[in-house]
Amino acid sequence: MSKFQKILHRPVFIKLLHWEYWPFHAVYTPIYFYWVWLCIKARSFFFFNTANPTIKNGGFLMESKKEIYDIIPSQYYPKTILIKAKSSKEEIVSLAKHAVLSFPLIGKPDIGMRGLSVKKLENENDILEYARVSKVDFLLQEFIPFEQEVGIFYYRFPNETKGHLSGIVGKEFLSVIGDEVSTIETLLTKDKRYILQLPTLQKAYGEKLSEVLKKGEKFLLVPYGNHARGAKFIDLSYLIDEQLTNTIDRVCKQIDGFYFGRMDVRYNSWEELKEGKNFGIVELNGAGSEPTHIYDPQHSIFFAWKEIIRHWKILWRISRINHRKEKIPYMNFSSGMQMFRDNTAYVKMIS
Numbered sequence: 001m002s003k004f005q006k007i008l009h010r011p012v013f014i015k016l017l018h019w020e021y022w023p024f025h026a027v028y029t030p031i032y033f034y035w036v037w038l039c040i041k042a043r044s045f046f047f048f049n050t051a052n053p054t055i056k057n058g059g060f061l062m063e064s065k066k067e068i069y070d071i072i073p074s075q076y077y078p079k080t081i082l083i084k085a086k087s088s089k090e091e092i093v094s095l096a097k098h099a100v101l102s103f104p105l106i107g108k109p110d111i112g113m114r115g116l117s118v119k120k121l122e123n124e125n126d127i128l129e130y131a132r133v134s135k136v137d138f139l140l141q142e143f144i145p146f147e148q149e150v151g152i153f154y155y156r157f158p159n160e161t162k163g164h165l166s167g168i169v170g171k172e173f174l175s176v177i178g179d180e181v182s183t184i185e186t187l188l189t190k191d192k193r194y195i196l197q198l199p200t201l202q203k204a205y206g207e208k209l210s211e212v213l214k215k216g217e218k219f220l221l222v223p224y225g226n227h228a229r230g231a232k233f234i235d236l237s238y239l240i241d242e243q244l245t246n247t248i249d250r251v252c253k254q255i256d257g258f259y260f261g262r263m264d265v266r267y268n269s270w271e272e273l274k275e276g277k278n279f280g281i282v283e284l285n286g287a288g289s290e291p292t293h294i295y296d297p298q299h300s301i302f303f304a305w306k307e308i309i310r311h312w313k314i315l316w317r318i319s320r321i322n323h324r325k326e327k328i329p330y331m332n333f334s335s336g337m338q339m340f341r342d343n344t345a346y347v348k349m350i351s
Contacts, residue, residue, distance in 0.1 A: 014192045019301045020227070021196065031305050038316045042323075046336035048287040050322040050329075051315055054257030057331065058319070059286015061343045064110050065139060068284050073254050077281045078142040082110060085137050092131050093124065095140075102142055109350045110137040115226030117350045135349045144266040144280040149173075149225040150236060150273075151292050154252050155260045155314050158321045163249040165240045166311065169293040171225030172232040178213020184221075185209040197222070197230040225264065225282075227295055235296035239270070247276045255284070259318045262289040287315060 007013060015021040039045045049058040054071055056063040066082045081099045083092055107130040108118040117134070120143065121127050127140065149171045156163030174197060176187040188194040188201065188209070201221055202209060213219055225231045252258055262285045268278035291311050294304040322328050331339075 009189070009192060009195060011196055014196060018192070018297065019304070020233075020295045020297060027301070027304065028308070031309055034309050035312060038312060042316060042320060042330065044330035045333060046331035046339075047319045047323070048315055049331040050319045050326075051260045052258050052286045053322060053326065053328050055286045057287070057339055059261055060288040061339055062111055062346065063286060065108070065112060065283065066110050068286075071256050071258070072281060072284060073251075076251060076279075078144050080139055080141040083131060083138050083140060085135060087131065089128055089131075092127060096124070096127060099140075101140060104143045106139075106141045106143055107134075108139050108141070109134070110139055111346060112350065113347065114228045115224055116228075116347070118224055118226070118229075120223055136346070143223075144282060146266040146268045146278065146280065148268070148270075149264065149266045149282065151225070151262050151264045152248055153262045153289065153291050153293075153311070154248055155318065156249070156252065157318060158259060158325060163245070163252055165245050165248060166237075166314070167291045167293040167307070168236040168239055169295070170234040170236040172234065173220055173225060174222035174230035175218055175220040176213070178215055178217040178219070180212065180215040183210050183212055184219060187213075188221075193232060194230060200229075227292065232297070233292055233295040235293040235299065237293055241274075243274045247274060250276070258284070258286070259322070260289070260315055261286040262292065287319075 008017070019027065039047065048060050051058040055068060059068070066080065069077055069080050079099060079101060081095055081101070083095065087095075103122055105121040105127070106118065107121050107127065109116065112118065117138075119126075119130055121130060121140070130138070151169040151171070152165060153167040154163055154165055174194060176184055176194075178187070182190075184205075185198070185202075188198060194201075205221070222229045222231070227233055248263075252263075264282040264285075265273070266280050266282055267273040272278045289311075291307045293299075294307050319330075323330060
């Protein structure tokens with residue numbers, strides 16, 4: 001690797017030269033004027049709360065994941081229980097045993113974002129340690145065994161009978177393949193995406209990163225399809241067809257009051273997913289959902305802006321229809337500002 005290449009592999013330059021790693025406001029500030037225009041047309045800064053009437057704040061911020069799972073038919077998501085913050089060890093063990101949960105489990109904050117504080121739990125001790133450090137209510141959820149994961153963006157106008165798919169993102173989990181020579185850490189340094197995750201991985205794996213894998217041996221370091229945790233996002237929107245649309249539409253119509261958002265799905269094979277077989281919903285996100293297929297490294301920031309604006313317009317249309325047709329009031333200004341303050345405080349607790 002040349003000296004120039006070494007410079008480009010430094011985290012500061014990786015983030016600077018790849019817009020997908022830019023801070024949230026750096027990406028969104030240039031198009032905020034369009035959001036303001038939508039607010040003016042709606043005569044509300046917080047019109048989005050009516051997009052998904054059965055989800056708190058429309059699913060924009062501070063919504064409970066457990067409350068969302070409760071409106072999804074149980075056959076579509078893994079067994080999940082809610083653990084209240086500061087529950088005793090005895091209470092936690094009792095709840096887990098009563099629910100008959102099977103390891104491995106996923107622990108995650110009930111109100112979460114961008115994969116913060118999500119962790120795979122292999123045994124009872126892992127659960128208790130996760131509970132010890134958690135400052136908030138959290139979920140214990142059975143791990144969906146299927147290896148493939150996609151995020152599917154769905155929307156349906158309340159005055160229409162059929163929904164639409166507007167984007168699909170495929171997810172490559174953070175993993176390395178051995179060559180019988182390089183340590184796991186050395187393999188990680190060869191990928192700019194993984195370099196950004198090194199401090200976290202060093203803390204999580206310690207001496208494990210010094211091991212040398214056999215040639216062709218694959219080692220999965222982060223089993224979550226989250227961009228902030230090192231997953232590579234790939235735009236698979238070209239796979240949208242009538243069969244998949246009908247399947248996802250059928251599922252989403254069973255979720256009361258859900259009109260706009262992204263569901264993250266694990267599945268066994270693409271053909272089975274299209275047929276509605278062998279898949280599980282990891283999460284369902286509402287009005288605050290990003291069209292995450294924009295984070296495909298092949299896409300420019302201009303493509304991202306175009307897609308974000310397109311989805312904002314859809315969100316505005318759905319919110320307006322629900323507001324007028326169903327007489328659902330928009331969130332008032334004071335409640336909206338309090339939602340943002342609560343979210344800021346919450347992020348500090350789970351970061």
